[in-house]
Structure formats: structure tokens, C-alpha cells
Amino acid sequence: MGKVYAIANQKGGVGKTTTAVNVGACxxxxxxxxxxxxxxxxxxxxxxxxxERTRTPGLYEVLSGDVQAEDALTETVVPGLMLLAAGPGLAGANVEMPRLEGFEHRMREALEPLRSRFGYVLLDCPPSLGPLTVSALVAADRIIVPVQTEYYALEGLASLLETLDRVQRDLNPRLTVAGMLLTMHDSRTRLGREVEEEVRRHFPDLVFDTVIPRNVRVGEAPSYGLPVTHHDPHSAGAEAYFELAKEVAARG
Ligand SMILES: Nc1ncnc2c1ncn2[C@@H]1O[C@H](COP(=O)(O)OP(=O)(O)O)[C@@H](O)[C@H]1O
Ligand SMILES: [Mg+2]
Known part of the structure; x- marks a missing residue:
């Protein structure tokens, strides 16, 4: 049976999407x-x-029950990596979902059939702790938390961990933390090194050994519609994501 990973952090711009795309590709x-x-x-x-952003059917149609998840998959440039697109309706789901009885469980139920066909199901979460993120945490076995190594790195992690506790207690006792991932790291600056130390001190054992460096190739790859592992497989960013994928697989 496949494992489901949510890539979540309510902060925007910390590297969730980049991590989901590149770990998926690796x-x-x-x-x-x-x-x-x-x-x-x-x-x-x-x-x-x-x-394209407007590709349908997407997750919205799957959550609505109009389409089965298996029938909403799109092939990508990476062999073996399929995409369930967001679709233009998904913004409305944030408003509509909470009105439905037991909405938190819908995503898990809708994605369950994918587990028998795919070894890994990765969920790229929005930058909030709203209904879509909660639904993803209920659907997931593991969470990966990207943390940008900047001055306010730890800010907001407390409320994320509270949400995790609540989801584990009330909705999904299977959920565990696969790891926190330091992203956009600049080891040449003192700030970068200090933040890394601080996060590792705060969360011993939880932080992945692999650190993702700030790397131009990683930043520009999405504009080519490619994971960095295809855009420039020998870049420092691509190599870091290959290492991370091994670590994710090894942690199980
Ligand atoms: N390691 C990196 N080096 C350089 N730019 C990066 C790196 N990781 C992410 N970025 C860029 O930073 C921005 C935010 O990353 P993104 O993955 O979209 O964050 P989130 O999904 O958490 O909002 C994007 O423009 C992305 O291309
Ligand atoms: Mg994102």
C-alpha cells in the first residue's frame, strides 16, 4: 500500500511546492x-x-464526487509521476467544504484508491491551516514541513504543531512527522548557520539531515514547467532533492 505525504506549513513561500514537485520527480x-x-x-x-492552471478535472471535481481520483490524473514530463491538478474550482472548495458534514474525511476517502496504484502520494498544501490543509492532514500518513532558514523561521511552527496535535487526536491518529526540511539555505551567512542550529536544537531528531540550498536553478525551473531535477540535474538544488528523496524513503 502506498504512503501519503502532506507537504505543509501555513507560511507562504517556504518551499512547499518546490519540495512536493522535486521529491515527487526524484x-x-x-x-x-x-x-x-x-x-x-x-x-x-x-x-x-x-x-495549465485551468486543467480539469482536478481535485475540486474529485472532492465533489463527480470524478474518481484515478480518472482525474494527468501525465507529466517525468515518467512515473502523475499529477492530480488543482483545477479552477478549488478556491471555492475552501468555502464550500466546511458546510458539508464530515468534510475533513472527504479527501482521504477520495484519494484512498490511489494507494493501491502508487507507492507515494504527495499532497502540496496551501499556505493556511484552512479546510484544504486540514483535509490533507487527515488524508496523510506523514507530514513534511519545509522551513525556510531565515530570521523568523520558527515563527508559526507552534500553531502548525498545535493543528497537528488536534488532527492526530480527533481525526487521524496515524499521522506522524516525516521531518522538517530546511530550505533556501545559505550556509555562507552567519544567519543561515544560526537558524539551522536553532531549528535543530528545538526539534532534535525531527529535522532532515539534507538541507536544500538556495539555488538559482531551483527558482527558475518552474518557469520551464520542469522539476529542477530535469531542468538541471547536476545543479546543487537537484542533487539536494535527490538526497532528500532517499532520506524520505529511508525514514519510511
Ligand atoms: N532552494 C531554492 N532556491 C531558490 N529558490 C527557491 C528555492 N526553493 C523555492 N524557491 C522559490 O521560492 C519561491 C517560493 O517557493 P514555493 O515552493 O512556491 O513555496 P510555497 O509553496 O511554500 O509557497 C518560489 O518562487 C520558488 O521557485
Ligand atoms: Mg505552494
Whole structure:
């Protein structure tokens, strides 16, 4: 049975989408059938994989029950990596979902059939702790938390961890933290090194050994509709994501 990973942090711009796209690409390239579910109405993962923002059916149609998840998948440039696009309706789901009884469980139920076909299902979450993120945490077995190594890195992590506790207690006791991932790291600056130390001190054992460096190739890859592992496989960013994918797989 496949494992479901939510890539979440309510802060925007910390590297969630970049991590979802590139870990997905690396795992697929290693030979494991993988699906990336774009659960963010901004559809950055969809666009970053070269698929148009308006592609339907998407997650909205799947959550509405109009389409089965297996029938809503789109192929990507990466062999073995399928995409469940966000779709233009997803922004409305944030408003509509809470009106439905037991809405928190819908995503899990809708995505369940994917587990038998895919070794890895990755959920790219929006930058909020709203209904879509909560639904993704209920659907997930593991959470990966990208943390940008900047001055306010730890800010907001407390409320994320509170949400995690609540979801674990009330909705999904299987959920565990796969790891926190330091992203956009600049080891040449003192600030970068200090923030890394601080996050590792605060969360011993929880932080992935692999650190993703700030890298121009990583930043420009989405504009080509490619993971950095395809855009420039020998860049420092691509190599870091290959290492991370191994670590994710090894942690199980
Ligand atoms: N390691 C990196 N080096 C350089 N730019 C990066 C890196 N990781 C992410 N970016 C860029 O930073 C921005 C925010 O990243 P993104 O993954 O979209 O964050 P989120 O999904 O958390 O909002 C994007 O423009 C992305 O291309
Ligand atoms: Mg994003």
C-alpha cells in the first residue's frame, strides 16, 4: 500500500511546492509510481509541472464526487509521476467544504484508491491551516514541513504543531512527522548557520539531515514547467532533492 505525504506549513513561500514537485520527480525517477496532488488553489505545482492552471478535472471535481481520483490524473514530463491538478474550482472548495458534514474525511476517502496504484502520494498544501490543509492532514500518513532558514523561521511552527496535535487526536491518529526540511539555505551567512542550529536544537531528531540550498536553478525551473531535477540535474538544488528523496524513503 502506498504512503501519503502532506507537504505543509501555513507560511507562504517556504518551499512547499518546490519540495512536493522535486521529491515527487526524484521518487518517480527512482522507479516508484508517484502521484502529486495539487491541493493549493494557486495551482503552482500544476503549473510547475508544465500543466495549465485551468486543467480539469482536478481535485475540486474529485472532492465533489463527480470524478474518481484515478480518472482525474494527468501525465507529466517525468515518467512515473502523475499529477492530480488543482483545477479552477478549488478556491471555492475552501468555502464550500466546511458546510458539508464530515468534510475533513472527504479527501482521504477520495484519494484512498490511489494507494493501491502508487507507492507515494504527495499532497502540496496551501499556505493556511484552512479546510484544504486540514483535509490533507487527515488524508496523510506523514507530514513534511519545509522551513525556510531565515530570521523568523520558527515563527508559526507552534500553531502548525498545535493543528497537528488536534488532527492526530480527533481525526487521524496515524499521522506522524516525516521531518522538517530546511530550505533556501545559505550556509555562507552567519544567519543561515544560526537558524539551522536553532531549528535543530528545538526539534532534535525531527529535522532532515539534507538541507536544500538556495539555488538559482531551483527558482527558475518552474518557469520551464520542469522539476529542477530535469531542468538541471547536476545543479546543487537537484542533487539536494535527490538526497532528500532517499532520506524520505529511508525514514519510511
Ligand atoms: N532552494 C531554492 N532556491 C531558490 N529558490 C527557491 C528555492 N526553493 C523555492 N524557491 C522559490 O521560492 C519561491 C517560493 O517557493 P514555493 O515552493 O512556491 O513555496 P510555497 O509553496 O511554500 O509557497 C518560489 O518562487 C520558488 O521557485
Ligand atoms: Mg505552494
Amino acid at each position: 521518487i518517480a525517477e527512482a522507479g516508484y509510481p508517484t502521484v502529486l496532488v495539487d491541493a493549493d488553489p494557486q495551482a503552482n505545482a500544476t503549473v510547475g509541472l508544465g500543466v
